[in-house]
Amino acid sequence: MSAPSDSDGPVRVWHYDGASGVRREPLMVPAxxxxxxxxxxxxxxxxxxEDLVAQGVVDGAPRYGLKKRPGWxxxxxxxxxxxxxxxxxxxxRYGGMIDRIGLWPAVGAFTAVSALVIAVLMTxxxxxxxxxxxxxxxxxxxxxxxxxxxxxxTDPEGMAxxxxxxxxxxxxxxxxxxxxxxxxxxxxTLPGGHVVLxxxxxxxxxxxxxxxxxxxxxxxxxxxxxxxxxxxxQLGLSVVLGGLDGNVGGYxxxxxxxxxxxxxxxxxxxxxxxxxxxxxxxxxxxxxxxxRLSKSEIKVKGADALLGYMASHxxxxxxxxxxxxxxxxxxxTPVLDGAQWQALKGIxxxxxxEWKRSRLGF
Numbered sequence: 001m002s003a004p005s006d007s008d009g010p011v012r013v014w015h016y017d018g019a020s021g022v023r024r025e026p027l028m029v030p031a032x033x034x035x036x037x038x039x040x041x042x043x044x045x046x047x048x049x050e051d052l053v054a055q056g057v058v059d060g061a062p063r064y065g066l067k068k069r070p071g072w073x074x075x076x077x078x079x080x081x082x083x084x085x086x087x088x089x090x091x092x093r094y095g096g097m098i099d100r101i102g103l104w105p106a107v108g109a110f111t112a113v114s115a116l117v118i119a120v121l122m123t124x125x126x127x128x129x130x131x132x133x134x135x136x137x138x139x140x141x142x143x144x145x146x147x148x149x150x151x152x153x154t155d156p157e158g159m160a161x162x163x164x165x166x167x168x169x170x171x172x173x174x175x176x177x178x179x180x181x182x183x184x185x186x187x188x189t190l191p192g193g194h195v196v197l198x199x200x201x202x203x204x205x206x207x208x209x210x211x212x213x214x215x216x217x218x219x220x221x222x223x224x225x226x227x228x229x230x231x232x233x234q235l236g237l238s239v240v241l242g243g244l245d246g247n248v249g250g251y252x253x254x255x256x257x258x259x260x261x262x263x264x265x266x267x268x269x270x271x272x273x274x275x276x277x278x279x280x281x282x283x284x285x286x287x288x289x290x291x292r293l294s295k296s297e298i299k300v301k302g303a304d305a306l307l308g309y310m311a312s313h314x315x316x317x318x319x320x321x322x323x324x325x326x327x328x329x330x331x332x333t334p335v336l337d338g339a340q341w342q343a344l345k346g347i348x349x350x351x352x353x354e355w356k357r358s359r360l361g362f
Contacts, residue, residue: 018071141192158347161340208336213286220271226264282332287323
């Protein structure tokens with residue numbers, strides 16, 4: 001052991017070893033990078049200064065514990081040599097970083113970090129959705145649209161009218177558009193470019209232009225792959241990539257009840273407004289449709305029928321104004337003529353409205 005200088009001590013301390021509960025009063029004698037506790041001709045240690053932990057002040061005397069030694073402590077009841085004082089660890093602040101930078105700056109920093117984390121979490125589903133291979137999306141969509149099965153409506157004249165509407169709205173090749181016999185005021189976009197209109201939507205619409213606006217909105221979701229983002233938000237990536245686990249109907253229901261993000265709805269509205277403008281179809285009809293739904297003025301026949309479109313596409317006066325404001329001064333023509341409109345409304349045939357619960361759970 002090297003001889004200490006005057007500035008190094010030794011110094012008398014109070015010591016508890018954490019085992020006996022007896023206070024001893026040995027000398028702390030610096031030894032290299034540490035120290036020993038010497039008393040009655042024997043030494044305990046060596047201990048490293050860097051292993052000491054400040055424990056505050058007791059009766060005006062600073063006390064230090066030892067890492068990984070519960071109950072072990074040394075207390076300095078009197079002045080300590082400068083050589084020892086400079087080696088002791090600093091006292092830990094109760095608030096750590098908060099004490100160093102101040103309460104309100106810390107609150108501001110925490111708020112900023114929280115906002116950043118929320119923004120990232122809201123963005124992640126959109127980014128992840130666009131990374132999912134289109135082949136995976138196509139398989140999911142084929143399973144989900146197939147689950148509607150025998151409910152697909154195939155009246156030839158109605159199909160011709162539906163195709164005429166799709167052509168007028170410049171629906172791109174590869175999109176699968178169909179009507180199913182479910183008396184729900186709704187339309188849904190499924191993965192892989194499948195758009196499904198429910199017969200309840202056709203029955204409650206006042207004009208074909210209203211249906212054209214809804215169709216254009218759904219086509220916007222197709223173009224932006226918003227349905228995958230919605231599925232990732234609601235079900236998680238592992239479920240989306242896991243082949244649907246055989247619960248196809250359950251996941252279709254999730255799409256019907258899950259609302260899109262505000263950004264997705266705004267993008268789909270913008271797509272629809274542009275499509276209506278290019279087709280020279282009045283957007284006023286779509287605005288009126290949204291207004292009626294938002295006021296819950298539509299009554300669907302059947303005790304189990306729901307205003308599904310309101311559940312999956314939240315209404316707002318802002319959206320109504322957006323479509324109404326997009327109207328120009330150019331002349332508009334209906335998307336379908338009277339005969340085509342009647343054919344489309346009757347696409348499900350005379351049996352339309354005979355509704356029983358399916359495994360989709362509607």
